[in-house]
Amino acid sequence: EMRPYETNPSAIYAASFATVAAEARLDRFAPALHPLITRLIHSCGMVEIADRLAFSADVAFAGHHAMQSGAPILCDCEMVGAGIIRRYLPAHNQVIVTLNDPRTPDHAAKIENTRSAAAVEFWEPHIAGAIVAIGNAPTALFHLLELIDQGFPKPAVILGFPVGFVGAAESKAELAANPRGIDFVALRGRKGGSAMASAAVNALAAGLPEIKER
């Protein structure tokens, strides 16, 4: 016989967020950052990521303001887009993923970089003041920073969560060391992923509405 389990969504959210607050010792961070850090931890089940976050002081305010102003959200892969809770977006913000644009493979060959990096170039018409959410490819983040150094328009916020063993730690270290005047949050090291990138978007869009809804 299976043991009983919690089936009430409000109770599940409340217990989850309480565990995060206690174990991650959220009170060491500015209150404006609590929803962002809470959703990041909630998305991966790892309170220890709180110790390895890098961010600009104004990232929560800048992200919220951009969202409210209708900024589009540029994602490096379909999974990040799929994790964005559309009803939380305050201004019907567009969610844009160019990785599967039919021009991407040829453009990747031309610039001798990955498809993820090539796809970033197609963000140009949308990126000024936008929210960038990278949850997969280190080359997308590296190439974005390169393009910005060459005069590409700047986003309002970069949510930097590329994951893995080749370039992930390095690309996020480059962002944190020189954010080019852009507000940002990133998880140092190899860990990251699309769920974290989506969680960051959802936090900037709506905070923790699951708590207020109860």
Next chain:
Amino acid sequence: EMRPYETNPSAIYAASFATVAAEARLDRFAPALHPLITRLIHSCGMVEIADRLAFSADVAFAGHHAMQSGAPILCDCEMVGAGIIRRYLPAHNQVIVTLNDPRTPDHAAKIENTRSAAAVEFWEPHIAGAIVAIGNAPTALFHLLELIDQGFPKPAVILGFPVGFVGAAESKAELAANPRGIDFVALRGRKGGSAMASAAVNALAAGLPEIKER
């Protein structure tokens, strides 16, 4: 000036998979499991998850066989579906997500469980012999096991990667302790997520084609 970074996709995959093999000491696992474990680790950047995987001995064979036979893939959320690489599916396998079925909210209220759990009931016409990929909700896995105990048709394989602080560890422990005769893989503890669930599907579908493609 930014340091150079690796831009060649084949070189990135080769270096990533080599790091996984070495750091996770893959040779302690049966060769049939290597692609599955490699893709799981690659999806999250954490070699240490190899130590906390639970699985049935035949999961790789059973999963591959089901895929080849055209089994549908049932996912607990849109992100898992978005991470499945469609061109890797060997038999144009259907990817089914019922979480946003318009009947789900009412059904959740009726059964007094989460929307994720209610959505599992709509898998009934498809689930016999299917691949189940759970990357978000503990209640989806708990409720699936409950339904199977009540005579619900059995899938061929359960890929168990619910994540978080309430029920994730417990639901995966229940699966591992009593898999009801179903082949499975699960990550014990709080960690999990949609990227891991998708990675497991991609491994069962295609192994590591990035290596052969070089």
